[in-house]
Amino acid sequence: MTKRMEQKEQRRILILESALDLFIRKGYGETKIVDIAKTADMSIGLLFHYFDSKEKLYEELIRIGSKKLKMEFAFSDDAPLTFFRAAAEDIFQIISANPVAAKMFVLMESAQHLDSLSPDVKEMLSEADKLIKKSVPIIEKGQLLGEIKAGNPETLSIAFWCSLQGIAQYIALNPEVPCPEADWIVSVLEKKENG
Incomplete structure (x- = not known):
């Protein structure tokens, strides 16, 4: 795995863990995509590069x-x-x-x-x-x-x-x-x- 691929995977994991923490503390409805991006310390645009929507992110966590x-x-x-x-x-x-x-x-x-x-x-x-x-x-x-x-x-x-x-x-x-x-x-x- 190249260094770039490793960084992408680490970012993806960071997004998932940030979202998971927010979903269990605030609930699905109260968690906003901006909250996830802020917790993961990245822009909303970068987050959307990994997941198209909050729904897709949530479904990935369930998978x-x-x-x-x-x-x-x-x-x-x-x-x-x-x-x-x-x-x-x-x-x-x-x-x-x-x-x-x-x-x-x-x-x-x-x-x-x-x-x-x-x-x-x-x-x-x-x-x-x-x-x-x-x-x-x-x-x-x-x-x-x-x-x-x-x-x-x-x-x-x-x-x-x-x-x-x-x-x-x-x-x-x-x-x-x-x-x-x-x-x-x-x-x-x-x-x-x-x-």
Whole structure:
């Protein structure tokens, strides 16, 4: 990669990170293209050289978030609680190692509430629901094995995944806060010995 290409890529990353920070703090509607250019310390004209519009910039962030946050968890025959513990540990490791990842959780959640997104972007955002649904049979298996507490499996899946989402959102806005232990989150599902 030539020095010029490296500079272009660094500028592109700077624009994306500046926009991401503004989108999660101010929201999509309140963030103006001039704000993004100012935060990235460049002219609006230069920013438009990289992205045609605020909408295209936002969609690019969603594409990146969908790829990076798309977790291909191994839905194996392991013990169900082992699967959920590994998922929580993986997510906490990702957001601890890379603060931008925590911000992506915030962006992806808030993007789900925008009506103006294209159908292909909305499809990318539907992955979170798919993860919740894919976890239901694992919870049912854990209930049969006596590892996971009784209750509606889909509701338990929502409680687990939304707990992780909320923690990631909090850490995105408060990066000095450490991640909790994965077992604390897994305890949302775990059947207690006396219960």
